[in-house]
Amino acid sequence: MRRLPRALLLQLRLALLVAAGAPEVLVSAPRSLVWGPGLQAAVVLPVRYFYLQAVNSEGQNLTRSPAGETPFKVVVKSLSPKELVRIHVPKPLDRNDGTFLMRYRMYETVDEGLKIEVLYGDEHVAQSPYILKGPVYHEYCECPEDPQAWQKTLSCPTKEPQIAKDFASFPSINLQQMLKEVPKRFGDERGAIVHYTILNNHVYRRSLGKYTDFKMFSDEILLSLTRKYKYQVNVDGTVAAYRYPYLMLGDSLVLKQDSPYYEHFYMALEPWKHYVPIKRNLSDLLEKVKWAKENDEEAKKIAKEGQLMARDLLQPHRLYCYYYQVLQKYAERQSSKPEVRDGMELVPQPEDSTAICQCHRKKPSREEL
Ligand SMILES: *[C@@H]1O[C@H](CO)[C@@H](O)[C@H](O)[C@H]1NC(C)=O
Ligand SMILES: *[C@@H]1O[C@H](CO)[C@@H](O)[C@H](O)[C@H]1NC(C)=O
Helix, strand or coil: CCCCCHHHHHHHHHHHHHHCCCCCCCECCCCCEEECHHHCCCCCCCCEEEEEECEECCCCECCCCCCCCCCEEEEEEECCCCCCCCEECCCCEECCCCEEEEEEEECCCECCEEEEEEEECCEECCCCCEEEECCECCCCCCCCCCHHHHHHHCCCCCCCHHHHHHHHCCCCECHHHHHHHHHHHHHHHHCEEEEEEEECCEEEEEEEECCCCCCCCCHHHHHHHHCCCCEEEECCCCCCCCCHHHHHHCCCEEEEECCCCCCCCHHHCCECCCEEEECCCCCCHHHHHHHHHHCHHHHHHHHHHHHHHHHHHCCHHHHHHHHHHHHHHHHHHECCCCCCCCCCEEECCCCCHHHCCCCCCCCCCHHHC
């Protein structure tokens, strides 16, 4: 065999290195991470979800999407071949930072359980397949659970400082008085009061004025919009801006107008850490944009920190935790028993014939409810 001169060999090697210049990030299926509430049978949500983090063979997290269309694939099916159920499993949602959001919706309850396969190409990712031992309940299955156990399953935070603060001025709540005063004070002008009573696990409702339409919460569109701009300005509308959470979830740096209004998660967001504050009268808006342009690294860091915090705070299961705790506090402070009032109608549980299911939990007796 003829030998190549050493110098030429070196050159060849260099050429090869250059050809491989833009390094294809290689994802390791076994080292990648999978986690989230959607891997637990007991976390009942309309849309179950979990996360994927792409990790390379050195064990480093990828911080951007692997090139091309993602080879991550998820298969969700019933454990028992005898139980046929419909499950909607969209493609993993690429969050453009090496992580993916995986969602699935069950249309029925499975008694035996679910098998979730997470694949990268043909390889199983992390501990895939995940077995969720049944019963795995459909959202509409009426199967009340012990509240303590439920909160534990959802890993609800033990403290919600905003709730404590909001209720501090209302040590006791007089329902009779509220019934007299609230419609008078807020009913006419604003025209969007719904009066609820929750009694024995049933919801009753009386509508004063019109419903407001909250369909503006079409997450996907807003989420996608928030990815397209480097800076986003959050300015109040009539009250707190609905788009703020969506802005925080996006990749942009959020410039937030000071505001007397707030939503439950604002307390956890700090100025200069998670967003850049701007004055109520916007007089410093240009100055702050200029700051962001001149301090690009820091601005990017704030954008990222804000996004991570929002992702944590705004997980669907955390919202259930929050609502539960608000209602709990409200109930504790009532000075009289709630009643089903004149003009109220029962809000029925959705009647979805396919969701008929056997509740395996012992039904609490009437008195316990
Ligand atoms: C990798 O990502 C996961 C989830 O995104 C995170 O919990 C973990 O701390 C990261 N590891 C490193 C070494 O950054
Ligand atoms: C805007 O508000 C600040 C106080 O936050 C005040 O000092 C300033 O004069 C105001 N500017 C204008 C243009 O109103």
